Amino acid sequence: MKVVKFGGSSLASGSSVEQALNIILSDPQRQVIVVSAPGKRESNDIKVTDLLIKYANQVLNSEDTNEIVTKIFARYQEIGYYFGLSDQDLQIIKDILIALPKQKYPNSDYLMAAFKAHGERLNARLIALILQHKGIKSRFLDPTEAGLIVTGKPNDALVNPESYLNLDQVKIAKDERIIFPGFFGITPSGHIATFSRGGSDITGAILARGFHADLYENFTDVNGIFAANPNIVDHPESIRKMTYREMRELSYAGFSVFHDEALIPAIHGQIPINVKNTHEPENPGTMIVPEKNFEPDNTITGVTSQKHFSALYLHKYLLNKEAGFTLRILQILYRHNVPYEHMPSGIDDITIIFNNDFLNDQLIDQICNEIQATINPDQLEWIDDYAIIMIVGEGMKKTHGVSRQILDSLDEQGISPRMINQGASQISMMIGTKKEKADEAVKIIYQQFFN
Numbered sequence: 001m002k003v004v005k006f007g008g009s010s011l012a013s014g015s016s017v018e019q020a021l022n023i024i025l026s027d028p029q030r031q032v033i034v035v036s037a038p039g040k041r042e043s044n045d046i047k048v049t050d051l052l053i054k055y056a057n058q059v060l061n062s063e064d065t066n067e068i069v070t071k072i073f074a075r076y077q078e079i080g081y082y083f084g085l086s087d088q089d090l091q092i093i094k095d096i097l098i099a100l101p102k103q104k105y106p107n108s109d110y111l112m113a114a115f116k117a118h119g120e121r122l123n124a125r126l127i128a129l130i131l132q133h134k135g136i137k138s139r140f141l142d143p144t145e146a147g148l149i150v151t152g153k154p155n156d157a158l159v160n161p162e163s164y165l166n167l168d169q170v171k172i173a174k175d176e177r178i179i180f181p182g183f184f185g186i187t188p189s190g191h192i193a194t195f196s197r198g199g200s201d202i203t204g205a206i207l208a209r210g211f212h213a214d215l216y217e218n219f220t221d222v223n224g225i226f227a228a229n230p231n232i233v234d235h236p237e238s239i240r241k242m243t244y245r246e247m248r249e250l251s252y253a254g255f256s257v258f259h260d261e262a263l264i265p266a267i268h269g270q271i272p273i274n275v276k277n278t279h280e281p282e283n284p285g286t287m288i289v290p291e292k293n294f295e296p297d298n299t300i301t302g303v304t305s306q307k308h309f310s311a312l313y314l315h316k317y318l319l320n321k322e323a324g325f326t327l328r329i330l331q332i333l334y335r336h337n338v339p340y341e342h343m344p345s346g347i348d349d350i351t352i353i354f355n356n357d358f359l360n361d362q363l364i365d366q367i368c369n370e371i372q373a374t375i376n377p378d379q380l381e382w383i384d385d386y387a388i389i390m391i392v393g394e395g396m397k398k399t400h401g402v403s404r405q406i407l408d409s410l411d412e413q414g415i416s417p418r419m420i421n422q423g424a425s426q427i428s429m430m431i432g433t434k435k436e437k438a439d440e441a442v443k444i445i446y447q448q449f450f451n
């Protein structure tokens with residue numbers, strides 16, 4: 001049995017849903033179908049999830065919601081009409097959408113999560129209706145009924161292990177298709193909580209593990225995972241195969257096509273993942289597989305960049321002899337609930353790299369003040385303009401001179417790294433640059449290894 005996930009880009013209009021349905025029906029093993037909310041039909045369009053966020057904010061601000069509800073419903077109506085569904089068939093979707101503000105939510109975070117989740121919840125209902133209308137045996141299965149339990153924050157939840165016991169009890173008839181909404185689960189008290197954005201990939205992986213699937217197929221709008229972001233490098237090569245850990249490093253570091261957290265259930269279940277193109281299903285796409293016996297095709301598998309970082313640089317002589325130096329810094333960060341991304345250090349220097357999502361100006365000042373007072377460094381510098389380039393490849397372990405090749409090629413183009421970090425993982429190398437140089441660095445490294 002296969003679990004198949006279709007991203008919002010594959011379900012944005014009637015014609016793309018038709019392509020998705022053809023894919024499902026062409027293989028009887030494709031029994032469990034995870035759907036995202038309708039995505040963008042063209043680059044200026046708005047994803048249904050973002051329309052729902054607007055709807056939730058209007059409700060929270062007691063504003064008029066007629067226009068946004070009509071806009072959201074129109075997205076489902078367009079798809080329903082394409083398949084000949086009537087207004088009466090679609091009434092249930094409208095009713096649920098209109099009733100959302102009337103439900104009880106513990107607080108505004110839960111309200112936001114429930115509104116967001118309805119992008120996928122209504123889409124799964126719609127697709128089950130379409131299949132039933134076509135006379136195909138199919139069932140809409142909700143996380144509540146399946147027991148997909150989550151804990152953590154309402155808009156950044158984590159799967160609870162109990163879910164796997166519950167999913168094991170779900171009976172699937174041999175000839176039926178299950179249509180399951182991605183992106184959310186149910187908290188122990190029965191409320192909706194979503195995963196982080198892009199989280200339908202996580203639902204697909206949870207179901208693949210929970211239902212012991214032979215394969216998790218993840219359908220998107222491109223021919224698998226490219227070796228670099230196609231918005232930076234023109235027509236990058238598709239990666240034919242890669243390991244779980246390569247994908248985890250690359251997705252965490254910017255390959256938004258597949259969610260980094262979705263690798264974990266697949267790894268635990270040792271389920272291979274195939275990222276494929278809904279618009280070109282015959283293309284083999286990318287296989288993501290276990291590390292055991294893996295033979296890489298290239299020295300590096302992918303290169304990516306992220307620009308939402310800042311860094312704190314500290315210099316102090318004899319730092320290496322001072323026991324508890326990093327502990328005291330970490331205690332300050334812990335008190336302010338600020339995680340750090342990386343902490344490369346030298347004999348007298350340390351750089352702490354932060355994700356800007358966890359910071360604001362007040363926090364930066366407080367952290368710097370406390371570090372200055374507690375640690376008394378000789379030099380303290382806050383660097384706003386920080387990007388990280390990540391180069392990943394199982395092939396890097398066995399090949400000599402990869403770092404030199406990378407650094408030489410950057411140097412030839414006048415890019416001098418602010419930080420180099422290699423060692424924590426044998427299959428990756430991290431380079432800090434100025435934000436304005438990040439895309440150029442990705443292009444240079446890509447050309448060095450792929451052209």
Ligand SMILES: Nc1ncnc2c1ncn2[C@@H]1O[C@H](COP(=O)(O)OP(=O)(O)O)[C@@H](O)[C@H]1O
Nearest residue numbers: 007008009220221224225226228229255256257
């Ligand atoms: N390395 C990469 N490989 C493939 N696609 C990438 C990569 N980096 C960024 N992308 C972008 O990710 C998009 C697909 O991700 P997303 O829009 O989240 O898909 P979906 O809606 O199917 O979940 C692609 O259209 C592509 O522009």
Ligand SMILES: N[C@@H](CC(=O)OP(=O)(O)O)C(=O)O
Nearest residue numbers: 007008036049197198199200
């Ligand atoms: N619809 C949600 C969850 C998701 O996974 O979407 P997509 O499969 O289109 O990336 C979002 O936009 O974040």
